[in-house]
Amino acid sequence: MKTVYIFLFALLMACNTVDNDQVNLVATSPNGKLRVELQLNKEGEPYYRTLYNNKVIVDTSYLGFEFTNAPKLKGGLKHLGSEVNAFNETWEMPWGEQRTVENNYKFIKANFEESEAPNRKVTIEFRVYNDGIGLRYEFPKQDGWIEALIKEEHTEFNLTEDYKTFWIPGDWDIYEHLYSTTKLSEIDAKSYIPKTHLAQSHISENSVNTPVTMVGKEGIHLSFHEASLIDYSGMTLKVDTENLILKSSLVGSENTDYKVKKSLPFTTPWRTIQITDNAPDLIASNLIVNLNEPNKLGDVSWFKPMKYTGVWWEMHLGKSSWDYGMEMVDGKWTDTGKAHGKHGATTENVKSFIDFSAKNNIGGVLVEGWNTGWERWIGFEDREGVFDFVTSYPDYDLDEVTRYAKEKGVGIIMHHETSAATQTYEKQQDTAYALMQKYGMHAVKSGYVGKIIPKGEYHHGQYMVNQYNNAAIKAAKYQVAINAHEPIKDTGLRRTYPNIISREGLRGQEFNAWSGDGGNPPEHLPIVAFTRMLAGPIDFTPGIFNIKFNEYRKDNQVNTTLAQQLALYVVIYSPVQMAADLVEHYEANPKPLQFIKDVGVDWEETKVLNGEVGDYVTIARKERATNHWFVGGITDENARTLEVTFDFLDTDQTYEARIYKDGEDAHWDKNPLDIVIEQVDLNKDSKLKIKLAPGGGFAISLKKK
Template identity: 45%
Template sequence: MKRFFSLLLVGFVGVAAQAQTVHSPGNKLTLRFQLSPSGEPTYQLQFGARPVLKPSRLGMLLQGQPALDKGLTIARVDSSQHDDTWAPVWGEVKQIRNRYKELALTLQQPANNGRRVVVRFRLYDDGMGFRYEFPQQPGLTYFVVQEEKTEFNLPANHKAFWIPGDYDSNEYTYSHTRLSEVNTTPIEPIQLKSAAQRIQTPLMLTSDDGLYVNIHEAALVNYPAMMLNVDTKSFGLTSQLVPSATGAAAYLQAPEHTPWRTIVVSDKAPEVLASKLILNLNEPTAFATTDWIKPQKFVGVWWEMHVNKASWNYADTSNIKLAGTDWSKLKSNGRHGANTANVKRYIDFAAKHGLASVLVEGWNVGWEDWANNWKEEVFDFVTPYPDFNVPELQAYAAGKGVKLMMHHETSSSVTNYERRQDAAYRFMKQYGYDAVKTGYVGRIIPRGEHHDGQWMVNHYNRTAQKTGENQIMVDMHESVRPTGLHRTYPNWLASEAARGNEFNAWSTGNPPEHETILPFTRLMGGPMDYTPGIFQIKLEGWNPERNKGRQVHTTLAKQLALYVTMYSPVQMAADLPEAYEKHLDAFQFIKDVAVDWDDTRILLAEPGDYITTARKAKGKEEWYLGSITDENARTQTVKLDFLTPGTTYEATIYADGKGASWDRNPQAYQIRKQKVNSKTTLKLQLAAGGGAAVSMKPIRNK
């Protein structure tokens, strides 16, 4: 239900017209908007009596036109309130309440032919979103945004969890410093060297007086991603839009609007993780049917390449051209992972253990010299290597009740991929593939564009739309970080867009605190394909020479807990089948745990330290709990009062074993069972870098 109120203020310049105040539906937050004497729009936000944002300026710099940042008057005020409930196609909860108060201010610039821009605020009890809107009007039909002048002026020197503002990669570990200490200079760049004080969103902040503030954006469409420039002296943050190849930020045609700029705020860390503000600010799906979208678990020919047991490429010859090569005459290197016999082994494992799909990377020709060459044509997405029999594997998988998951590495030659998408999706439908993992490793073609710029944002969204039209699910890697668009495109199951588990295989790895930070940062915008479930923690066992000293920086029990604490509707059992065969008792949790949920409770959380989450499986009376910690061992006391009163459950607890730690004894675990109910309190002993996973299933009377 929505109620509207409006006030036309053309020609009226009194104090009432220059300032507006709105309280959130439950009066937790207060927004104040005001024009300065020079006509600069500003806003500020309070949580109760505590300031969240000091007065912060708004504005837009346009190329070849006067800026829309001052000399403005309020021409119209529209306010409304809204309260409804909607059901996501899949997600962490069965229903989501969308309750807010809205304030839309039409600002006019008399000195420049009365140009107009609307600033629209939506104020929730857990935060706020606002965006700029450009109505159709003379003199502002086609226009170029050079930069925004959006500020988030913080009242104090908060602690921040941040990564560098790299326009082409989010695959960094998080720094945890005061705002005054932000400095990306010592950090080795992955693709683009960030400015010293430029960082990315989602940005997680904690104040000394107990506030948790998260700054991000929602519904990123036809616009570049927003980075933040940090003023290390005043603690102000200013928007920095990812530029296009021309240096401008966005090319627009009115009517148009920007994404929502979002601020989630609470005095309780679990409430930040529970917020659905970003999802609420996205549009509902336009797909007529969604019953073909299936949350699922999968295995894949993938990790064995990362741990140097197999290769993506078939031959060792370099400088192979895609067209005109007789691949049947090339000699195999003997290490190619995506061969028919090996894929059948994974299909057998998936069928035996009830996993829905098998991902196969390296199946198609072109992997011999694909990386870092900035080549226009590397892959055609329809031609398999000689040892990968597409029809045979389709029939074999179908006979086992298993699906194959397609892989499209574009090598960031995106123009090539767009030319070939229709043919690639027809090929998928012909051979029974209904899900695809895309990849964008390398520098973007068209050259000069960035992974997070407007051109690529439009590509990701078009791909979500096009795959949806073909009833194909998509999981994007090396894409822009999500902004809740999985509500609009529920076939867009997940993205990578952060430093995933794979980094443990070929770098210094992810520190034990990494997974306690990601839910407060990267996952605020949407699910991540983090690829948990690594059981062979020390990687030397796969290739002693090439993996010396490399390992996953968690315990085995923590890898299980990640299936609950790191939400995704598509979860990979990322290790090799032979690693799971050695620990089938622990693998049972991966088999059991759900990927779609009716309810989620964030029980304990502190960014960078620990998270304990409980979730209720979709359509079942089963609950699953995950608890993780950073490098410090902890005891977590967990009340099970979320369980249905009067029901007794059998809890299977997968915990760190005696003497376990992420670095010295990561594979030590223990499994125990006990009866629990809504009055039970569990004490979970978490080792350093460790965790615990619990399944709770109702005991049925026989």
Template identity: 25%
Template sequence: MKKSILLLSAALLGCAPLVRAQDYHLSAPDGKTTVDIRAKGSLQLSVQHNGSAVVPGLRLAMELGDGTALNGESKVRKTQKQSVKETIQAPVAIKNSSISNEYNELRVQYRDHYAITFRVYNDAVAYRFETDFPDSITVKNETCDLQVPAGSEAFFQWADLAFNSYEHLYDKAPLDSLTASRNTQLPLLLNAPGGQKILFTESDLRDYPGLYFTGQGGQTLHGVFPPAVKTERKNDPSDGGWDRNFYPGSTYDYIARTAGKRSFPWRIIALADNDARLLNNEIVYKLGAPSRLQDVSWIKPGQVAWDWWNHWNVTGVDFRAGVNTDTYKYYIDFAARHRIPYIIMDEGWYKLGNILERTPDVDMKAITDYGRQKGVGVILWCVWRTLDEQMEPAMQLFAQWGVKGVKVDFMNRDDQAVVNFYWRCAEAAARHHMLVDFHGAHKPAGILRTYPNVINFEGVAGLENDKWTDKLATPQMAVTLPYIRMFAGPMDYTPGAMRNAQQRDFAAINDNPMSLGTRCQQLAMYVVFDAPLQMLADNPTAYENEKESLDFITRVPTTWDQTIPLDGKVGEYVAMARRKGNTYFIGAMTNWTARDITLDLSFLPAGNHRMVLFRDGVNADRNGTDYKREERSVTRNDKLTVHLAPGGGWAARIE
């Protein structure tokens, strides 16, 4: 990673042993966002954006197990203020290859072994605690209580603190719906009455539990955390999920036991004047700790042919399809023909509970050798706890086979112990030059910058849900995710269904699944959804029968030089342009409401450009597979009127 850093100013505001001023003011580089900080007596801040109080009050504190309170009662020893303007060159360019990182910062250092750092960006405010105790500490609790403007509404995802897959519907409701009996996960997006968008999340989450919010039915969000786990319920191998679902049994009365000298997770308040501005905000990545990897040349993003969603349901072959060597060689042949760099071998290749023991029909060395000959890498699925218990021998075995990465599943918790697993896994995989795709995972929270081999996260109600329900992976969800879940980082939604249905025709069929919405919505997902490791969820036979769609999909990059939000409204529609080199892509999607939108092509360079587009067919409102492929010449002066069918989409490649 190359960075160019320009420190605009670095001024000590108080070098004397004590600083008398207890209230501080900090502004964004563009001056539109300001923060007032009360650092003595009761730690509080307020945030104003364009003259409006978007966060009237935020109370912060940390309580340690020995009774020590980090709450501003201590003496302020010194303060430091600096302005930073730098460019981050991302080794895995999720949205943009060059990321502008400009902010003003205030660090308030207290006499009693702690400090708080505040940063103000043009589109976000962030703060974090830092401690400097000589020994380890117990964090009993952290206070993060936010007041928001009266009349705000939120997009809640109700969640269980103890066991949470992060795969929930969004419930758009008044803020007072958040009561003491409910918890909502992050990211949390609010619509303020003045039209501002306020999004809360976190970054640099390590050796600490994830943050949630609960409430009292008013205008205050109360931060809560999963407690540290003492024991887990005993798993019975005769029960389903015995190798993967580890529910907490008893817990401690604290949230973390950790090093005394450390920095804690960043708490983030992101701001946007309209919905579309949320689509290109990279504050979570910017606040992640810098990469720990010296050599990142081996990290290769790309697309991957996936087996599990389509249930290995290939046809027209002379072997019995399933979890066996012949089937995976078939997937490798398909991937090689269409320049897809990876295949995934999902559940079934090893004996559950023991990664080191393969199932009888799988010759792993033969499969990986065949993939190497064809230029296709193999990524292996596994359950997190089994991998954790066998980490080093498993990684050594994978390296011996030539495996390129792991898809690690079913963590379903973000208490301190399980958060630490993410970091152990990322580090071990990096040592063996392997990619990591976390499934059954919490939201991304900065680790993608620190370990860029962590190339994707699930933590989303993705296409797999269409195998068993029509309630989750819907067009409504598809045009909500980019503004909220995708704000935190990339998401393994696993698009690519070639059987597409409107609501009245949809049926949840596990072994031969379909998607809700149109074919063109599936194509548009490859442009709109961030996913450096991007799945092709359907089976090779289905794609070979739909060559036009397959050709478009396999030409879409999985990393980008530039992201250009065009238009959108949370839960209604989204339109986005992307650039890779000299090629541009556009994706647009709608919920179940048909609509016409206008795409302004002024982002294009001067001159004539060839566009290949896919639009919903005239009968797509009846048959989700109906589409039209067209070619035309366009310039940057064009404005295109695009019709989206119910659950529809529109996608284009411009060269």
């Protein structure tokens, strides 16, 4: 991996002033459009402002901390000195949306100290990019202060407009909510409480989870999030609807009176604002990954981005089950001859997925429900000790399955459902990862369904942030990559630990199969692309061909057209993409299946061609291994015609394009399977007008002739 460092300029100000009116530190983005000002008021309180194109978008916003073992740290500060500097590097993604990333910013790093005892010190750092800003705090080693018990972090974002906002509530346990679209002043997160049917939901105040995206009247786009979340609590944003102020609100615990416990010295995660002139540039932004530390794992070529099938969707449909039908006898799961016959993870069934994957350029097979313990995995308080991550059910021959998969050139993706029983998983991790290493398995999908054990902890608090991150760091020692479900949100750690490959963290495809609220509406994914996806890769599990699965669940369906299901392989990014439907549904539809066979998962570069938050988006991606291009476009419940230009293609080159688009009468509900497939020649000067049906989309594969 090649990295080039270019230091543009440095200005050191070693001042020891008590006259806080003189403290006015400024950093501008490399293109000069974005400006951050950091100041102290007369009471010694630090605050900042952010300007974009000379317009104030974040007005006077104060910074500070509240502790349980020390006085609050907010005012009475004096400025010790600062560095205003610039940095530029180019780094390479081992896998990702693009191969190379420019990390170019200017920064302020200001040192402050209390004017009176106990004279605590804090450093505030801003990094200013062309596409946004990052803010974090650093607490250096200092006499008399060994440990910080943080009750609350007080970081403000004082907005100057009542933005159109796309948000989900600041739930401490799940992100699996539908997005609301309201003015900032109309956010009411607590209105979600009677709606949610997920037991682990916990909404304690009128706050929103991040990323939260906003659109201004004059076209400015903002998205608030955080980066490099390590050994800290996840941040929600409390909404002051009257004054249009967002305030950091950390996820807590019922077991302590503090929300974060840290030994000095330490730095906080970055608090981020992506700032662009338009919606497509939000997706193109690399702010979140750039604010993370470089790769600490070195060579991770043992992980290969892949498409995969698996024993998953059939269980959500009710065709099969995760559990085998064993009973607990003398503390052990025992086959008492009462198996119900619906178990999905059988040797025979998994082999059928292996055969299908081998024939269709699909690299992996996920096997859920292979291991003992599913009979009592949810709804029970005593979930510790239930799951065994190395012992398979009697009808699943691990040796035979892995042998057969290797013979066919297909990898097996392991599954670890922890049932949120963290101590059980911790105790078995080394053994479980070693088993994977023995069989040459390099990826695991982990799950954390249910209330966290120990009781009183939440999925997004410091305790669980460490659980998720430590599991990934340990897995890397066994050459195992992690795809976490019921996770902590993505904050760009895939740069530092590239074995963190994907995660859930949203209302996924399964809600279409079993939720009682109609599933995910057509607007869901056109919002997700500009909110959740800004954080990082999504394991959304696209590719459902049997849109209305009346034979299994007559009151449920997928609320898109078939063409949109194909488009999602390009639009919703992940280095692992599931062909989620049943084998028989793919075999009955070989023509649209061709796109899944062809589409890439690892990209040389990405172009966001058009889009509006919540309405539509079109993305083009160039595959690393082949230089083939793939284009995907999706829309909400509204039909629309999009013009696609192909100026990203090579000059003087003709491409064979295969287009998969909605038929003339397609509709997400009335006629979702109406699809037209056509083949044309295109070049750099070509333009196409494509009609998208309500809830529809299109997908295009482009190969050089």
